[in-house]
Amino acid sequence: xxxxxxxxxxxxxxxxxxxxxxxxxxxxxxxxxxxxxxxxxxxxxxxxxxxxxxxxxxxxxxxxxxxxxxxxxxxxxxxxxxxxxxxxxxxxxxxxxxxxxxxxxxxxxxxxxxxxxxxxxxxxxxxxxxxxxxxxxxxxxxxxxxxxxxxxxxxxxxxxxxxxxxxxxxxxxxxxxxxxxxxxxxxxxxxxxxxxxxxxxxxxxxxxxxxxxxxx
Numbered sequence: 001x002x003x004x005x006x007x008x009x010x011x012x013x014x015x016x017x018x019x020x021x022x023x024x025x026x027x028x029x030x031x032x033x034x035x036x037x038x039x040x041x042x043x044x045x046x047x048x049x050x051x052x053x054x055x056x057x058x059x060x061x062x063x064x065x066x067x068x069x070x071x072x073x074x075x076x077x078x079x080x081x082x083x084x085x086x087x088x089x090x091x092x093x094x095x096x097x098x099x100x101x102x103x104x105x106x107x108x109x110x111x112x113x114x115x116x117x118x119x120x121x122x123x124x125x126x127x128x129x130x131x132x133x134x135x136x137x138x139x140x141x142x143x144x145x146x147x148x149x150x151x152x153x154x155x156x157x158x159x160x161x162x163x164x165x166x167x168x169x170x171x172x173x174x175x176x177x178x179x180x181x182x183x184x185x186x187x188x189x190x191x192x193x194x195x196x197x198x199x200x201x202x203x204x205x206x207x208x209x210x211x212x213x214x215x216x
Contacts, residue, residue: 004080004215004216005077005081005084005213005215006213006214006216007086007121007211007212007214008211008212009121009122009187009209009210010209010210010211010212011197011198011209013207015210016208016209019063019065019210019212020210022063024061024062024063025062025063025065025212026039026055026062026063026064027050027065027066027067028050028051028052028053028055028065028066029050029051029052030052030088031051031052031053032053032088032092033051033052033053033092033093033096033098034053034054034093034096035051035052035053035101036052036053036054036056036085036087036098036101036102036105037050037054038055038056038057038105038110039055039056039057039058039059039064040057040058040059040109040110041058041059053088053089053093053098054085054086054088054093054098054101054102055085055086056076056083056084056085056102056105056106057083057084057215058082058110058112058215059215060215060216061216062215063212063214064212064213065210065211065212066087066088066210066211066212067088067209068123068209068211069191069198069199069200069201069205069208070090070123070129070191070192070199070200070201071088071089071090071123071124072088072089072090072121072123072168072172073086073089073120073121073122073123073211074086074089074119074120074121074176075118075119075120075121075211075213076102076106076116076117076118076213077116077117077119077213078112078115078116078117079115079117081215081216082114083106083110083112084213084214084215085102085106085116085213087099087102089120089123089168089172091131091135091166091168094168094171094172094175095138095139099176099179099181100179103116103179103180103181116180116181116182117181117182117183118176118181118182118183118184119183119184119185119186119187120169120172120173120186121186121187121211122187122189122190122191122194122197122209123168123187123189123190123191124168124190124191124192124199124201125190125192125193126168126169126170127165128190128193129165129166129168129201130157130166131154131163131164131166132162132163132164133162133164135164136150136166139153139154139171143171146174146175146178147178148174148175152174153166153167153168153170153171154166154167155167169186173186197209
């Protein structure tokens with residue numbers, strides 16, 4: 001698998017900027033939505049920025065790039081790299097079901113029905129991600145539709161408080177599995193805890209980590 005494609009997350013600003021500036025890099029104007037762009041040989045010159053939060057492609061030597069601080073980069077790939085993809089999964093995009101949109105794009109635009117694997121990159125961990133009751137309620141519908149249990153992803157931070165720890169990583173994992181994707185090794189790095197990474201929750205930084213995937 002390694003010889004066919006490559007993916008990683010970069011926290012070094014100079015290295016990240018060099019990736020974004022590449023002529024064969026496609027970056028998104030991420031809007032915390034669920035739209036996923038299909039990049040095919042018919043796209044021609046892609047005008048940028050593009051108002052999407054995910055990309056899927058069957059093209060070689062194109063760097064799919066997203067920016068993120070505490071949100072999750074979700075890498076998608078087939079076993080030998082025929083299809084690659086990258087999703088920007090903050091809570092809004094996950095709640096709007098960006099994972100299912102990616103699945104539909106893969107099936108409809110590429111007529112690809114083989115196994116797709118996913119790997120979740122560095123993101124905020126459950127013990128650092130505290131949210132309020134209103135956010136819990138936003139997820140109730142979709143979690144139920146997927147046949148999942150909200151108690152597996154939200155736990156009270158104090159016995160009687162209205163704040164909850166949110167396990168977004170495991171929710172993304174389970175939604176990916178429910179959509180028929182296969183899990184590969186996920187990162188254990190928390191962007192808030194690891195000071196090498198940029199974290200909006202830690203210090204409100206405007207800087208972003210860069211994740212990319214490229215098919216060789």
